[in-house]
Amino acid sequence: MTIPTSVPDYSRIYEFIHRYDPDFVQRTLHAADMALEGKQILSGTRGQWLYVGNPPHWHDNKVNNNGYVWMLNRMNHWLILAEAYLLTGERKYIDQVLVELLDWIESCPPPPLPNNLKPASPGEGPIEPLSANLEPVRKQYTSVNPWRQLEVGERMGNVWPAVLRIMDGIPGMLDAARPKILQSIRDHGLVLREVCPLFWPEANHNYYLTEMWGLFSIGLTFPELAEAKEWGEFARQELERCMFSQFSANGGQLEGCPSYHNYTSVHMGKVGLLARKHGIAMSDAFVERFRGAMEYCVQTCRPTGQIVPWGDSNADHYAAMTTALGSIYLGDPRPAKQLISLMGVDTFRKNIIPLLLDYPEILDLVDIPDTGPTSVGETAPEFSRTFWDREMDQAAMRSDWSKEAFSVFFACRSPIYNGHSHADPAAFDFVALGRPLVIDPGRYNYWWLEERRKFKSAAWHNTLTVNGHEPFEFISSFEYGPQKPGRIEYVIDQEDWLRASAVHHNYEPAVHRRDLVLFPGRCLLVLDEVSGLSAQDTVQLNWHLDTIRSAWDPEQQTVVTVGNEVNVAIRTAGRTVTGAAGEASISDKADHLRPSTRYTMLDGGGGGGVRRYATVIVPFRGELQSEQLEGLKVEDDEGQSVCRFRLNNVSYEVFFNLGETSRTLG
Structure with missing residues (x-):
């Protein structure tokens, strides 16, 4: 077995x-x-250590969670054991990996390949089945077992080559085991090459990208395999197809979840770097689409440097890894440096450490002074204040590229792309003064339990509901009923304000239009218009606040958070609403919860036709004085609906219809 023996300078990494x-x-x-x-700690263990067996019981579902079996069989803990060996030199850690590797091969033989497949040559596209009945094959490779297709790709792309390279550097360690290990690697390659293309003929799923990354890794890393050359070329062509099937023209991964965008972009970065290492050129179009993926990654980060937890995403700093790999592949440090300016160089450095053993050149990227553009108003000219991915109906607006920026992420994609999306058309995530304030709560986990339903519901997001109903039916953790059209209609950046508009029809005959107007350094204005209502219909304005303490002022129709370094006031006008607080949770990462607060402002009905609401969201430090925000109202002005208010002695006048452009009056 020819495992690469090039070893990075570990002493520099340790330092x-x-x-x-x-x-x-x-x-x-x-x-x-x-x-x-x-x-x-695995999916379903709720962040707690659990005995999984020693060696692991690879088939057992000890917590009745499918992800538990799948994550166990990705063997990510082998990378931790390998790191422990490199950090200490103690053989017990890497010896454990070899023990488990051989046990897994013995305990988890590959299922028999289907015998009715027609192999394809490079350039001919995916394999064509001779039989139209793929269900037995699909059941075998998508069920809860160690050979589910995605885990096959994960193991071959991200784990086995890395630990085998380290073992190969230990004289004699692999001598007896090489033939058995190489045969298992070939078994993995056969599944990736002959089975996986059956499931993804359009190359349009992140599973297939991961699977082809695994096949590409086998083809280039183990050239002694007879099939290696053909596998490598086939995988390269399929990865090119994945780039254009799965990433929008603006670079966003089409599931619309920033975490999944980052995972898949990391894989694409690894593809590009492995190809370059072996003298293989990806197409210019691939490189340019990948460049767009780096901008999407940066634009979907909060000013805190956290990923916006949209859909099934985590509010973490994983984007550091994405931009680090992307910057060294593109030879362009701007994406990484922009993230460094937000999250800080120390946080960036900590989050790229898992990449260093394979990509030590990243050290050069972070060998910079511990400073960056952080003051209010200081901008980074490489990236725009607005970003609009038209294919995914997502928009980002921010006042500037400082940590203190006012920033909003806004989306209205309906029908959704797949079940990783949540039921939240026209919702948003708002951060200001260095703190998440009115936020998307995240994902929690994938169990179809009450928590999952809440985290996916419209009521737990910053959007509007009609009669307390969801915009479309929940069927299961990853499945919804039919949906009506929804989209982002425009995004505008003016010097003093930024504006985005969305409309969706999921409450037909009622239609919801929402405009967000961001006044940099001052406030966020939310304009809601609901047409087609009956007199009996009720409307709810839902706000999810990153706080556990708040107060409702019924006279001012205002909710104010209290006790935080940065607080927020939310005031609504246009109809008489009553406010009710409810307990809620935020999930910054899978299987973890922390308490938060939801507020529902209820319009109890009594008027048909069109109803309009204007909500001003004001971040502040210290205490908000009553005279700071006053005069908020919705009025008709010569047939046009307009919102007027005063904030800090400045008068604002904003029309609901952009045909009458927004005006700010001093």
């Missing part, structure tokens, strides 16, 4: 780790020691 994240060693060794005891 970097000890300097910038000294706790990383302790965390890694603790997780590695737990793995030696047969304990892991």
